[in-house]
Amino acid sequence: MHTYLPFLLAMVFAIVLLNMLANKLKIAYPILLVVAGLLIGFLPGLPMVRIDPDLIFFIFLPPLLFEASWSISFKEMKKWWRIIGSFAFLVVFFTAMSVAVVAYHFIPGFTLALGFLLGGIVSPPDAVSTGAITKFVKIPKTTSAILEGESLLNDASSLIIFQFALVAVGTGHLVWQDAAVSFLWMVVGGTGIGLLLAWGFVQLHKRLPLDAQSNISLTIIEPYFMYWLAEQFHCSGVLAVVSGGLFMSARRLVFLNSTSRIQSFSVWGSFVFILNGTVFLLIGLELPEIVEGMREKGIPLHTAIGSGVLITGVLVIARIISSYAALLATYLFRPGVMPRASSNRRRWMMPMLLGWTGMRGVVSLAAALAIPITLGNETDFPQRNLILFITFIVILLTLVVQGLTLPYLITRSGLFEGIIEEKSDELIRKEMKQGLKQHVYLFLKSKYDNEPNEHEGMEQFLKQWEERAKATDDNWMNQKTKLIFLQLLEKQREYLTELNKDPMINEEIIRQQLFQIDLEEERLKMI
Structure with missing residues (x-):
């Protein structure tokens, strides 16, 4: 413990410094974090930090999803639920399927099940990364609401794909009828458990004489309890946290006093900031071991990099295709809610820009790290190191290439200059x-x-x-x-x-x- 403590403190200090540098350079801090994770992994003399894959989701996902559900506007989600729902579920499934097919045909040693596993990992765009990047440019509230709502819900759909793919890889087969029933139970059961627990927690806050510190402490453990209980009933812990978080967010004025609301804003902001930075640096610390594992399996580094670039291209193209399909469907069936723009050219250029916003981040990293090291029969999990490496390449490329160019494209294209807002x-x-x-x-x-x-x-x-x-x-x-x-x-x-x-x-x-x-x-x- 005394060996790791100075290193962990240094990690937090490094995260703070990188955030300061990002603000100075006016770029999103996840970009610097992922680059730092790449560099820090190859520094000599650093201790090996390993976290049980079974604990990755439980440690990082509940608070990240809970905080995101408190930050988002539920009113805007209801207003744009059709396009948010299509991007959060249909587009994620289409993206995962595209990755699975391409990986199966072009990456040596990949089965279709492994392809779907990789697709479930890399398909969800990251809300934190997108928000950190777009804060430097002005975009319409409609676009930001869609991006935030999509990023919140697509984590659930992608992780459901991830869990079913893990079963398929472990057992060698997947009964689709059973999978459909399990999927329905995961969605309905997870949402129901989250809402039920959230109602109970609201009553607890209202009826107990809690001070601000007690209120905030309870809000920190509540998402963990939602996630854990839903998983015990084989439901979606992610949906439990998201639905419960949205329920409690809408009632924050009822069960939290002004002191609790003000203090929780700072506490939760700092807590989530450290969690995000830690995940990025953790994957960097594991990179040398990942590369060594690929070398032992006879996978050349340049082949792995090429696979990562290929999958990144598939993700970008699939998202752009999906964006145009969504706009076309809206044009045909719901023309009254078409995006407003000063010209048809700008209106039809928006899906290209929306497709360019698919930066990957923390959820993909956590999912990749959560892949078990061995299967149930104690054999090594197939292609685990390659999947981890491809995931890191995808995040690196989408954050650095798309993240650095997105503000420039928005400014130079002038796409949003013609957007007609009802009121400023x-x-x-x-x-x-x-x-x-x-x-x-x-x-x-x-x-x-x-x-x-x-x-x-x-x-x-x-x-x-x-x-x-x-x-x-x-x-x-x-x-x-x-x-x-x-x-x-x-x-x-x-x-x-x-x-x-x-x-x-x-x-x-x-x-x-x-x-x-x-x-x-x-x-x-x-x-």
Whole structure:
């Protein structure tokens, strides 16, 4: 333990430094992490770090998926559920099948089952990588919502493929009727268990006298419990975490107080950031052993690199084809929800850009590392090292090539310059704040109309909300005025919750304003 501790601390420090460098260079930090993982693996004298493949999913996936489900806009997911569903399930299956066929025919030693295993690993685009890359350019909220929703759900579908492929590789066959029933149970059972546990956790938070530290601690262990229980019933642990996370996210204002919400934002951000960086560096640490394992099996390095480039090309082409198929289907069957653009040329160029956003990342790495070292009969798992190496090449190429060129392509192509938004974010924010002021002022006038002459604090309140002038003296803030102020903040939350039902309002703006209200409540508690 004392041997590994300095190394683990150095890993975290390296992740922080790489993130600082990425911000300085204005590139996505996953790009630097994957390159650093490549370089660090070949440094001499580093200790061998091995994690039980059975624990990889359990350690890394639950918190990553849970945090992603809290960050996404469920309202936008419902609005664009058709295209999100098609990309999250149909496109993932099509991509996995394409990889399986190509690997079976062009990579020596690959069976169709191994091809589907590789396809399940590399088919899901990474939400963290896509979000980190697109934050440097402005894209429409519709496009970002589709990418985020797809990235959240495609992890579940790809990992279901991965699990069935593992069974096929281990047993040598797969009964499709049984597989269909198992698939249905994994989806329905996983979703049901996630929702049931999430409801129970919400009740637990609401009924127990928990402080902020206890609330946050519970949210950290809850996704692990969802994942573990679903797996015990042979359901999809991934779907359990995603469905449970979405359920709890929609009710965060009900069971978490302002202190818990503010502190959890920082805690979870740091926790997920370290987990992401650790996975990237772990694969780098295993690269020398992977390369040595391929050499022992007689697989030349240049052949493995060529296989990785081939599979990367298949992934890019399959995603572009799928993007055009989705747009064509929308044009034929749902023309009313076609993407808005200033010209037909730009509209039909969008699928090309959407196809270029398929960067792979942490989930693919975790899935590859989760391949067992041996089969049930104690023989080596076939082509394990080659699959790990191809996965790393795919992630390296998609992050570096697509990740570095995507912001340039978006800026230079001008595809999104012609996008017609119903309302700009600035206009929505301005109208929202004006509505908040009016809503609070009318509440004060209706409830405390007779008190201004009797209570100096109330007079200050009315002036503040009528003129939006901040009082510099906090002496008037006694217990009664503080209670009223808290009521006003709660009224603002109710107003914003109701306003969020408008499909034209960007939920991210609502969440930003709710966060500001939480900060205001915390400031009030300090007076």
